[in-house]
Amino acid sequence: MELFDSLKQKISGLNKTIVFPEGEDVRIIGAASRLAADKLLQPVLLGNVDTIKATAADKGFDLSDLTLVDPTNVSADEKQKMLDALVERRKGKNTPEQASKMLEDPNYWGTMMVYLGEADGMVSGAAHPTGDTIRPALQIIKTKPGVKRISGYFVLLKDDKRYFFADSAINIDLDAEGIAEVAVESAQTAKLYDIDPKVALLSFSTKGSAKADVVTKMQEATKLAQAAAPDVPIDGELQFDAAVVPEVAASKAPGSPVAGQANVFIFPELDSGNIGYKIAQRLGGFEALGPLLQGLNKPVSDLSRGANEEDVYKVAIITAMQSVEL
Numbered sequence: 001m002e003l004f005d006s007l008k009q010k011i012s013g014l015n016k017t018i019v020f021p022e023g024e025d026v027r028i029i030g031a032a033s034r035l036a037a038d039k040l041l042q043p044v045l046l047g048n049v050d051t052i053k054a055t056a057a058d059k060g061f062d063l064s065d066l067t068l069v070d071p072t073n074v075s076a077d078e079k080q081k082m083l084d085a086l087v088e089r090r091k092g093k094n095t096p097e098q099a100s101k102m103l104e105d106p107n108y109w110g111t112m113m114v115y116l117g118e119a120d121g122m123v124s125g126a127a128h129p130t131g132d133t134i135r136p137a138l139q140i141i142k143t144k145p146g147v148k149r150i151s152g153y154f155v156l157l158k159d160d161k162r163y164f165f166a167d168s169a170i171n172i173d174l175d176a177e178g179i180a181e182v183a184v185e186s187a188q189t190a191k192l193y194d195i196d197p198k199v200a201l202l203s204f205s206t207k208g209s210a211k212a213d214v215v216t217k218m219q220e221a222t223k224l225a226q227a228a229a230p231d232v233p234i235d236g237e238l239q240f241d242a243a244v245v246p247e248v249a250a251s252k253a254p255g256s257p258v259a260g261q262a263n264v265f266i267f268p269e270l271d272s273g274n275i276g277y278k279i280a281q282r283l284g285g286f287e288a289l290g291p292l293l294q295g296l297n298k299p300v301s302d303l304s305r306g307a308n309e310e311d312v313y314k315v316a317i318i319t320a321m322q323s324v325e326l
């Protein structure tokens, strides 16, 4: 089944509420009005209500099934309730004055809605850098039990090809233990997208062909990941060609259960992970869904600032699906 048919099936009839803190953005308004018209979920747009209405009228978007909320214009009781909950959550970390300032940022308001169960998930980042979009989730929603760190992934799609890239969004330079956790978590997450995971830990070296600390890191990460998930095909360190081209795999990594057929790619640090997905997207012609987060207690999804309306539409569907599957 086509990926989005299966994702839509998973959320059909559940009427999940997804909050969009960048409610004034034309890409968000367009995607949200389609999501509501397609009866896939219940969008809540945050922002100035008059601005949202004017943009929708200008573009011919139907707002009738959308909820519009201006966090700067809610009742004093509502504002106080939100502030009290944030102060409580950030006790020992932020002062009440800091919490009050944080709530002026719609990403904090939206994240609090998810934390308090007023929304099932959040989609933001079309107009905010990743750090500003997801920091509220790291601070408030936090990791799910058993997970040490949140990481970011992309699903890359083209024709019948489906790949999983991580960490391409969050952790700047993980150690071997961190990379191993991302590898094991990614194998699990990939199954949400009907990917039968074959996990390659990537490097500029294959099976010791080069010597460097960064190579040793991926070798150690491979051992840790294999020990943590013995039933999952995981191998490293592999160069990208050895990971995906069977003929290259046969000469560089003979006997590997992953080389030549990898579909989950684990990068050594964020430079290569983020650059790598953008090359696949912009030069390779792959559709890139994400950055999506794994390891969070409730779903919050980021968008690239280069996202278009269709990206927002699809990431919102994935976010609603995550609220069912998490």
Ligand SMILES: CC(C)(COP(=O)(O)OP(=O)(O)OC[C@H]1O[C@@H](n2cnc3c(N)ncnc32)[C@H](O)[C@@H]1OP(=O)(O)O)[C@@H](O)C(=O)NCCC(=O)NCCS
Pocket: 093, 129, 130, 131, 132, 134, 135, 138, 139, 143, 148, 149, 150, 151, 168, 169, 170, 171, 172, 274, 291
């Ligand atoms: C994610 C990121 C914003 C966190 O940076 P930061 O806010 O300076 O991080 P801090 O160390 O101050 O941590 C802030 C909070 O988040 C938590 N946190 C940070 N990284 C985390 C992770 N990977 N998993 C779980 N929690 C995390 C910290 O524990 C801390 O929580 P606390 O305030 O309750 O103690 C930063 O790593 C970053 O900018 N990453 C790159 C994002 C990016 O630009 N990607 C490219 C485009 S997609």
Ligand SMILES: CC(=O)OP(=O)(O)O
Pocket: 125, 128, 129, 130, 169, 274, 290, 291, 303, 304, 305, 306
């Ligand atoms: C994922 C990503 O690179 O985000 P942005 O383009 O917003 O920096």
